[in-house]
Amino acid sequence: MIDLEFFNNRRTVRKYNNNKISDSELNKMLEAAFRAPTTGNMQLYSVVVTRSEAGKKALSPAHFNQPSVTGCDVVLTFCADFNRFEKWCKISDAKPGYNNFQSFMTAVIDTLLVAQQFCTIAEMSGLGCCYLGTTTYNAPQISEILKLPKRVVPVTTLTLGYPDGDSPLSDRLSADAIIHRGHYRDYSDEVIKSYYAEKESRDDSRRFVEENGKKSLAQVFTDVRYPKINNEVFSDIYMEFIKNQGY
Amino acid sequence: MIDLEFFNNRRTVRKYNNNKISDSELNKMLEAAFRAPTTGNMQLYSVVVTRSEAGKKALSPAHFNQPSVTGCDVVLTFCADFNRFEKWCKISDAKPGYNNFQSFMTAVIDTLLVAQQFCTIAEMSGLGCCYLGTTTYNAPQISEILKLPKRVVPVTTLTLGYPDGDSPLSDRLSADAIIHRGHYRDYSDEVIKSYYAEKESRDDSRRFVEENGKKSLAQVFTDVRYPKINNEVFSDIYMEFIKNQGY
Numbered sequence: 288m289i290d291l292e293f294f295n296n297r298r299t300v301r302k303y304n305n306n307k308i309s310d311s312e313l314n315k316m317l318e319a320a321f322r323a324p325t326t327g328n329m330q331l332y333s334v335v336v337t338r339s340e341a342g343k344k345a346l347s348p349a350h351f352n353q354p355s356v357t358g359c360d361v362v363l364t365f366c367a368d369f370n371r372f373e374k375w376c377k378i379s380d381a382k383p384g385y386n387n388f389q390s391f392m393t394a395v396i397d398t399l400l401v402a403q404q405f406c407t408i409a410e411m412s413g414l415g416c417c418y419l420g421t422t423t424y425n426a427p428q429i430s431e432i433l434k435l436p437k438r439v440v441p442v443t444t445l446t447l448g449y450p451d452g453d454s455p456l457s458d459r460l461s462a463d464a465i466i467h468r469g470h471y472r473d474y475s476d477e478v479i480k481s482y483y484a485e486k487e488s489r490d491d492s493r494r495f496v497e498e499n500g501k502k503s504l505a506q507v508f509t510d511v512r513y514p515k516i517n518n519e520v521f522s523d524i525y526m527e528f529i530k531n532q533g534y
Numbered sequence: 535m536i537d538l539e540f541f542n543n544r545r546t547v548r549k550y551n552n553n554k555i556s557d558s559e560l561n562k563m564l565e566a567a568f569r570a571p572t573t574g575n576m577q578l579y580s581v582v583v584t585r586s587e588a589g590k591k592a593l594s595p596a597h598f599n600q601p602s603v604t605g606c607d608v609v610l611t612f613c614a615d616f617n618r619f620e621k622w623c624k625i626s627d628a629k630p631g632y633n634n635f636q637s638f639m640t641a642v643i644d645t646l647l648v649a650q651q652f653c654t655i656a657e658m659s660g661l662g663c664c665y666l667g668t669t670t671y672n673a674p675q676i677s678e679i680l681k682l683p684k685r686v687v688p689v690t691t692l693t694l695g696y697p698d699g700d701s702p703l704s705d706r707l708s709a710d711a712i713i714h715r716g717h718y719r720d721y722s723d724e725v726i727k728s729y730y731a732e733k734e735s736r737d738d739s740r741r742f743v744e745e746n747g748k749k750s751l752a753q754v755f756t757d758v759r760y761p762k763i764n765n766e767v768f769s770d771i772y773m774e775f776i777k778n779q780g781y
Contacts, residue, residue: 288559288562289655289659291566294567294569294651295569296569314709314713315535315538316538317709317712317713318542318709319542321712322541322542322544324546324665326667327667327759329760330706330707330712332712333712333714333718335717337716342716366718371711371729372755374721374723375730376756378726378727379730379750379752380750383756384760384761384762384763384766385760387765387769388772389670389765390760392642393670395646396665396690399646399647400649400653400665403571403646403650403654404541404650407651411536412535418647420640420643424636434717434718436718439718442643443643458575459575460577462561462564465564465568466583467581467582467680469583469584469585469586470582470680470681471680471681471686473683479621479625480625482622483622503626503627505626505627506626506627508576508623509623509629512574513632513637515631519636521636526635
């Protein structure tokens with residue numbers, strides 16, 4: 288087994304200095320990312336590279352003006368893409384049947400494996416990355432800015448650059464909380480309490496609860512960070528968008 | 535930039551020898567995989583580990599009896615999981631609002647980033663992996679076998695073991711076919727033709743076309759490997775299952 292130090296110590300980086308990645312290095316890293324596993328070797332993804340100030344500014348509101356968008360060197364939008372494959376089918380006298388949800392999921396899987404292979408390559412190379420979950424919230428705006436055609440849906444975004452200063456290592460649940468042997472063992476209240484105890488007792492968690500005027504850390508998630516109403520609104524938007532894009 | 539040799543040469547491994555991974559090594563690799571980026575540090579995934587012969591045999595039909603399932607050392611089923619997080623919310627006087635499609639997608643993203651981080655760690659450690667796309671086809675059967683509760687949905691599966699012999703390096707499209715600068719540039723027929731020319735001219739592709747009695751490589755995909763009717767049937771099954779699981 289390899290030394291797991293790198294993986295155990297990786298961290299998300301949201302602040303970048305002014306050093307630039309060269310286009311040729313970025314290309315080589317992306318090319319290596321495209322070696323990630325892909326369903327039936329169909330490579331059902333595209334990556335839109337945004338390097339210009341104007342391009343980043345245009346994308347920024349779609350990511351709720353998270354500062355890493357305009358503050359990074361490169362924004363990479365990873366899209367599920369059956370457009371290219373279908374065009375190939377059509378010029379090859381083959382009738383594609385990929386206008387459906389299963390095909391969307393297949394492309395989503397391909398897309399995320401590539402994104403994470405890229406993230407690992409970039410981080411190993413001394414770069415810092417941050418995933419933007421806002422991609423599935425504001426897919427219609429992102430799609431308009433990036434001129435995505437039918438059968439192309441943005442799934443995730445990475446901001447990329449050389450780190451400015453240190454970033455904290457996030458806590459994680461103990462692996463026992465995630466791993467199920469043989470079959471899923473559902474959690475009793477006591478077990479859940481013990482798995483989340485460390486997270487809740489952390490200084491940053493306590494500060495988080497206090498600053499938001501909440502009674503528990505979980506309430507910060509349900510009431511402030513990922514509330515039901517937002518999830519519902521963005522569910523409708525994303526689902527409608529996926530259908531409009533022809534899935 | 536790191537040497538990209540490892541990433542450029544990785545390959546999917548479907549045949550395994552009899553060497554076993556120890557439980558403690560597997561745990562350490564999974565633990566390092568759980569360091570992958572995750573939305574709001576919610577860790578919206580579970581991994582079910584199947585090592586017993588009986589367990590693999592039970593899963594095999596759900597993966598259309600692909601030989602790597604019973605022929606591997608370990609089967610890992612990666613599941614999108616809001617169950618654990620919701621249970622924590624409920625005991626913390628917080629009202630979860632994650633019974634919707636956006637939350638499902640968030641958990642899917644978390645799940646696939648972890649799966650690919652695990653795959654990289656395993657491959658770097660000399661193990662071989664194979665993703666099973668059948669996971670989204672036969673999610674209801676898999677769920678029954680693995681006793682998945684509400685809000686837990688299998689997304690992908692990895693078979694894992696020490697490689698038996700060499701596996702071929704798959705071809706890939708040129709990176710130019712995948713990368714779009716500034717915005718998406720849609721493909722003309724000529725451009726598509728040039729991007730897929732190398733793939734079509736490969737010996738294994740020609741054999742594939744001939745063996746299947748087809749006129750083009752694309753027809754092997756549309757008529758044999760991923761036909762419309764299958765995609766539609768499995769779309770309905772997966773969508774219904776996701777809803778039944780409470781999303």
